[in-house]
Amino acid sequence: MNWVIDIVLLALLMFTAVTIARLRGLFSAAIVAGIYSLLGACWMSVLDQPDVAFTEAAVGAGISTVLILVTLSLTTSEEKEPKHTPLLPLVVVLITGAALIYGTIDMPRLGDPQAPTNLHVAPRYIEESPHEIGVPNLVTAVLASYRGYDTLGETAVILTAGVGVMILLGGARRRRWRADDDKRDRA
């Protein structure tokens, strides 16, 4: 692996992520988020996962961005100035991040052929699936056979999301909303 590409890509990813966090304009944030996904996809292909990279580019950078842009056109594209200092979120995030970094210390190094992930389960896919399934692309083979039920579940997720969007946006509904309920509900 070319570690120069690796470092450059990661630096770019970091740059875009921080940019998104700092941006006020939602439109630009959406575009930069698309770029972020694209960079992620590049990194994935560098890490030998072209199938995932394609999907991420199409779904993450493509569909997601389009969805956000459509939403922006239906709502608003400017974020308001925050009114409170985000101290608590910062603390939570820092603790979570610190915990994760603590967790990496004992992890196998990137690309280590002796890592447990490369010794257990995966070898069988690599060795047996050409005979058992007969598809050269291992990702496809595993996706369609060994872990086919995840794929079924994935389809169900798409169905759910579709139904959800139909429920939420299908036809203009008028909500029956009573102002007096609000006051009384607060004891």
Place this chain on the structure above:
Amino acid sequence: MSPSTAIYAAVALPLVGAALVVSLRRWPNLREAASLITGGALFGVVLSLLPHVQSGARPEAQVVEVMSGLWLAFKVEPLGMLFALVASGLWIVTTTYSIGYMRGQHEVDQTRFYAWFAIAISAAMGVAMAANLLTLFTFYELLTLSTYPLVTHHRTEKAMRAGRVYLGILLGTSIGFLLLAIIWTYYLAGTLDFRPGGILAGTADNWVIVVLLALFAFGTGKAALMPFHRWLPAAMVAPTPVSALLHAVAVVKAGVFSIMKIVVYIFGIELLHDTGLSIWLMYAAAFTIIAASLVALTKDNLKARLAYSTISQLSYIVLGAAMATSAGVLGGSMHIAMHAFGKITLFFCAGAIYVVAHKTDISDMRGIGRTMPITMTAFFIGALSIIGLPPMGGAWSKWFLALGALEAEKAIFVAVLMISSLLNVAYLMPIVARAFFVAPAEPAPGDDDFAGAPQGTVLGANGGSSIKEAPVFCLVALCATAAGCLALFFFADDLYQLLTPIVNP
């Protein structure tokens, strides 16, 4: 009828009665007949168990295994027999009385009243015959819940507040303390069965026993040990028949009965007697006896005074249990019956006065004995029994309690009993004296409560307008219980014979 069938019948009959009452709600006469017939049948069923128990048998019935090793089960032993007899017998009398009272008062929702009353009696039967603490607790809670609609019968703001106190204290103590004590006992002893000699001996340190005893004593809120007595005066907002049967007999006796049973069959008399761990409970009970009597003195409302009197009298029984001597336990147990007859008579009289004269305050009852001689005579008899004077049943239980105190070498409690008796005289006798020997106040013009009371049973041709007795159903009932007070004095030996096995297994 086999004994176990009789046990099932005793618990189920009142429920059937309740169903009948509801289905006959359109025909009040039939409805009341249903109550009475159920009461009669129940008493017959309970009575059919008596020979078995007297002959030393302990009829049992196991219903269902709730958790592994924990059954919903019944087993009749002398103490439970006594309680069941008293509660079921007095139910008939109270139903008779209720007919007169509820109709005389034109109470609303009478169907609901009779139905919940029957359910409460079923719960009381369950408490009386419970074979283990789990069953006891189940029916104890059922009793609390089924009497709640009776206490709040009038659905007024005042009734609702009283209901809160009632439920708050009874559920609070039972869930907070009693349940904890029961589960703790189960954890220590591995069983919850009532066994002669107790199940806790040798399972725990002394401090645990003391804590458990405290949890049991205060957790049984129905026993109205101070400071958890407030529910009883609050419950007086209920119609008088409720106060009479439930809050002088079934509910409160379920409380002291539970404590007695726990002392005898869970701790075991020997454990408490030998270690002297219940001494603090004796003092607590003594405090309640005296303090409640003193409070009773200050109450002008008759039912309130009777309620505090009940609180005081209940602690006699707790005291008897805490003495953990055979005479103490016997005295306490006998007092369950003695006090029941005495106090129910007093409540009946209070209700009768209210029905006829609409008077609740003692200060208004001047000369009432002249217009209601039978009622007030019965009141006098009941009062004597409560005070503990011969020839009333109450004399015996006090006698045994005093013996028990001596047996436990705690003479101070003999003194407590004496002082308490004096206080009883002080708060009961003035009522009688005022009723008979003070001239009635002139009815104020326009005050037609008294003069025009339409419900009275007019007795005697010459008595004419001056004698206005209670409705005849009420009169019959209160005469019967007053007679009971007398009879118990003469038949105390039978009671003694019945109860002896609990201390000499």
Place this chain on the structure above:
Amino acid sequence: MIDNHLPILQILLPLVAAPLCLLLRHRVVVTALAIAVTWVTFAVSVALMATVLQQGPISYELGGWPPPWGIEYRVDILSAFVLVLVSGIGAVVATWSPASISVELPRYERHYLFYCAYLLCLTGLLGITITGDMFNVFVFLEISALSSYVLISMGQDRRALTAAYSYLIMGTLGATFILIGIGLLYIMTGTLNMADLALRLQDVADTRTVIVAFAFLIVGVSLKMALFPLHLWLPNAYAYAPSAVTAFLAATATKVAVYLLLRFFFTVFGYDFSFDRMQLWIVLMPLALIGILTASLVAVFQNNIKRMLAYSSVAQIGYMVLGISFASVSGLTGGVVHLFNHGLMKCTLFLAMGCIVYRCGSVHIDEMRGLGRRMPWTMAAFVAGGLSLIGVPMTVGFISKWFLVKAALEQGLWPVAGVILFSSLLAVVYIWRVIEVAYFEEPLAVDGQGPVREAPLSMLIPMWVLVAAIFYFGVTTELTAGIAQQAAASLLGVVP
């Protein structure tokens, strides 16, 4: 033949029925389909339970690929127990729902979408429970989560939308945390199968990575099950969702999360790791206790009764976690049996609320005046559920409390036992507020519609089936506490 394929049938039935709803569209047909499918699903879960009780755990290899290479469905006593609860509640609520949603969902012709989402949610919850594969958990978690966000958003009040949105954010964060946890475990072991994972974790249990994975899984699941203080999404979600949705989710969704917690603690990481090495109870027990007390207290001050019951749910989840944190057979039995029992009683209570919404349009405490006379059966069901929540004997709530208190005493933690019982008293307060209003106050003057009537039989009957269950399982506990005890014993790896 069918017998062998029960596990997959359990999932496929609702999963296939969901898109069918989209195709059929006709309101009556879809409703009938949903009701029929949920009942058959329930029958399947009961059959699975019977099989597991007879033959021991079932392992089902999806697509014929043996684990750990393929995905395994694994049904043991615990998962069968939860399956029965989830599918049973699913069936009862589906049967109850038609009348309710015809009032609460404004657009009549879109009922098929509701049932589609409902069946997907059921599929997701059942899938989480039955699977033996970590990643499969994540996938089905998302199915159930996405559909429940949508279902909640269907509420009449506009706050249903914001409630669904915050649930979505919290839920997705939770799911992502779980995903991170799964990833870290995968990194350290190379496997995703739970049983295989349990074996392989033994060697690497000391690594920091595994400990961090453990923490992330717990936090993720705690978010999902609304463990105090991560419960903030729950009250609004339950208060503003359509009544049928509230009843279903309150009785199942958080329970499945608790199930997941049990799976992670005991099956994947094992008792030694979770409780001996990590001393988990030090964190769990205080959180559970504080949650029980605060949520019960807050519940007392709510005027929207659905919201009140929602806070009560947070408290009840505290009970379950408390039971788990004892890590003893009694404690786990208490936790597991409470999972089941609380499902029964909370579902009953929310169904009663649904009946009231159906007739009165609101569950504000003022609307409930005089309902004791107007809707006697509905209110009686509420009282039954309420008594069970309090823990009155002969109801299921008593059984749960019994085991929990016993477990606390076994470990000498009598203050904890005190807290359990004290919070029962808080339950008395908030339940009795409703009872007093319903039975003591005069009904509100009705504006021109005539007096409020009792709910229709189509709602009363399913609700009373649950009431009957509350009392039945409150008296004989062989099927609940007995099974829970076996499940607890097998989780702890001891012979009962």
Place this chain on the structure above:
Amino acid sequence: MMETIGLYNYWVVIVLMMTGFYIVVARDNLIKKVIGLSIFQTSVFLLFISVGKVEGGTAPIIADGFEVYSNPLPGVLILTAIVVGVATTAVALGLVVRINEEYGTIEETEIHRQDVEA
């Protein structure tokens, strides 16, 4: 060299994850939160993907002349997860549109204020 890069990779991915997480919890705007959520999820996918890499390996597509293949399993999982992620995003955005219709705003504090004042 490999050692440091191995950790450097993970750490950067963690920083990315936390940036997304931070956007979700700290920002007020509902759409911004959704963007943050998707950054968070995408970064988690990156973590998974980096696990599958085998030094000197090639993409897991069987072909002559290659011996060492990277682990296909993370790819399989992440393919599923990406779809799940976009499904979540879609539902979230649908909710945002509806919220905007009802409240006329997509700022959390303003929505909260409206609910309290109403």
